[in-house]
Amino acid sequence: MAAPGPKARRIVSEFRLETRGLSRNFGALKAVQQIDFKLGAGARHALIGPNGAGKTTFINLLTGVLSPTQGSVWLAGRDITAKAQAERVKLGIARTFQINRLFRGLSVLENVCIAVTERVGAAGSMIYPAGRRTDIIAESMQLLQTLKLGDVARRRVSELPYGRQRLVELAITIGLKPEVLLLDEPAAGVPSAESHIILDAIEGLPQTIAVLIIEHDMDVVFRFAKRVTVMVSGAIFAEGTPREIEANPEVRAVYLGQSFDQKAGHG
C-alpha cells in the first residue's frame, strides 16, 4: 500500500505536530502567515505575542476549527489538513479554550465522563446504561482526584469558582488522553492566588504529551517552557530557549517591554 516514490508524501518525522507554510486570511487581514512550526514529542513549548498576533487563530488552524487559506498541518508525519475538528481529537489533538467551554449544568464528574466516553468510543451506544460503565466513571473520578477536584466532583460546574472551572477545562482535555495538548491561556482570568493550582496540574502532565501553551504571564512561560516562539502580526518573529528569548533585544522591544523587566526582576 505504501508504495515508495515521489507521491508517497508520508515523511517519517520525530515531530508530533508540524505546520508547513500555514496561512489564514480573513479578507484582507493576514491573521496567520507562512508559519513553519514544529512540536516535538514531549515538548513543553510556549507561544507568546502581543494581542492580535494570531495566536488563537493559529491554535484554531491546528485543531481544525478553521481551515487554512494555504499550507498544511501534519500529525506524526501524516497530513491532517483536511480532517475535521472531531477527527483530529480522535487522532490525539486536544485543546483548552481561552474562555471556558464547559457543560455548565452538569456535575464536574459528568463533564469528564462525557469526554472519556467519547474517547473510548462508547458514546454512540444507546441501550446499555451509562451508569454501568463503571470503568469510565472510575477513570474520570481518578483523574479528578489527581487534579484535586475530588471534593467538588458532585457539584455543578456553574457553582464552582472560576479557577476551579479552569481546572475542569483541563481535566476534560486530559481525559481525552491526547498526544498533543494545546492550552490557550489556561490561567487566564484566574486570581493569582489560585493560578498555582493550574500550573501544578500542567507541570504534572505525563512527559509523553507534547504541550503547546499560549500564555501572557512571563513567570508561567519561563517556569514551564523549554522552548518559546514569539508571534507578531501573524508571523513567527523569533524562536528559542526561554533564555535566548529573554536576551533577544528585538523581542524585548516589540513585546516584552517594561513589564517584562519588572517581572524578570521578581523571578
Added chain:
Amino acid sequence: MSAAAPPATPAAVTAPLDHPAARALTGRHRFRWWEALPWLLAIGFYFTFPQYLGFGAELLTTILFALSLDLALGYAGIITLGHAAFFGTGAYAVGMLAYYNLWTEPITSVLLAALAAAVIGFASGLVLLRTKGLTLLMLTICIMALLQEGANMARAYTGGFDGLPGLSIAPVFGRFEFNPLYANTQYLYALGVLLVCFLFVRTLVYSPFGQSLTGIRENLLRMHAVGSPVRLRLVICYTISAAIAGIAGGLWAQTNAYVNLSAFDLDRAATVLIILILGGYGRLYGAFIGAVAYLALEHFLARVYPTAWQLGLGLLLVLIALFARNGILGLGDTLWRRLAPRRVAS
C-alpha cells in the same frame, strides 16, 4: 487501568466508585419507587372514570407526543416549533392505510407510521440540523407548513381539507375492538403504546448516547472539541424523536377514527411545546405532568371563563418563564432541595 470493570459485586468496587459523585452516576438509571406512580394513576383512572376514557386516550397520546419532543428539545436542545410535522405524518400514514383498506392491523400500522415519520425526520434533519437558533426554528415550521399544504393539495389521497373520516381499525391483537362509544380498548391500547415508548426513551436518555445528547445541549462547541460527531448524533436523535411523534400521530388517528389537517397545525406544535415547558423539559416526566396540567387547566379555565380562558394560560406561562424556568417539576425539585436537610459537602 481501563480494563472493563464487571458491574456487579460490591467487593469489586474500587475507591473512586465509592465517591458520592460516582455513585450518583452509577445509580442514575435505576428505577425509583415513584416512577410507578403515573402508571398506577393511569390504571386507577381506567377504573374510576370509565366515562372519560376517550379523553384519557387523548391525554395519553398528548403525553407521548410531548415525550418525543422532550427527547429532541429537552435532551438534545434542538429548538423546534414544527414537531407536528411528524405527528401529522404518522396520523396520515395510519389514516390512509386504513381508509383505503390497505392495512388496518393497529400495532403494525403504528410501526409504519413511525417509519414514515422517521424518514421525514431523517431527510429534513440532514438539512435543518446544519442550522441553529431562530433559523432552525423557522425551518422546522416551514417543513410542517409544507407537509400540511401538501396534504391539503393531494386531495385525491388525503381528502384535502375534509380529511379522512370513519377509519376502520382492526381489533387489537385480533380480539379487542375499538368501540367509538366505550373507549376502554382505545385507552388501554394507548397506555400500552405509551409505556413501551416511554421505556425506550428512558433507556435511551440514560445510555451513553443520551449523555452525549445532554453534552450537545449544554455546550455544542465543547462536544466538537472532545471528538463527538455532533451532527450525526443530532440527526439520529431527531429521527428517533420524529418516529415517536409519528407513533403519537398514528395513535391519534386510530383512537379518533379520523384524520384531518389539524394534525399538522402550528397550534398543535405550539401546544405540545407549552406542555413541555409547563411540566419541565429534559426530565422525562415533564411530559406527563405538563400534559395533565395543561388539559386540567384548559378544562377548568374554560369552564370559568369560556371566552378568555387562554388569557389565564398566557399569564401562567409568563409566571413560569419568570419564576420557574424548569417548569412544575423544576419547581418541585427546588422546593425539595430547600426543605430536605442540606447534605454536608463530602
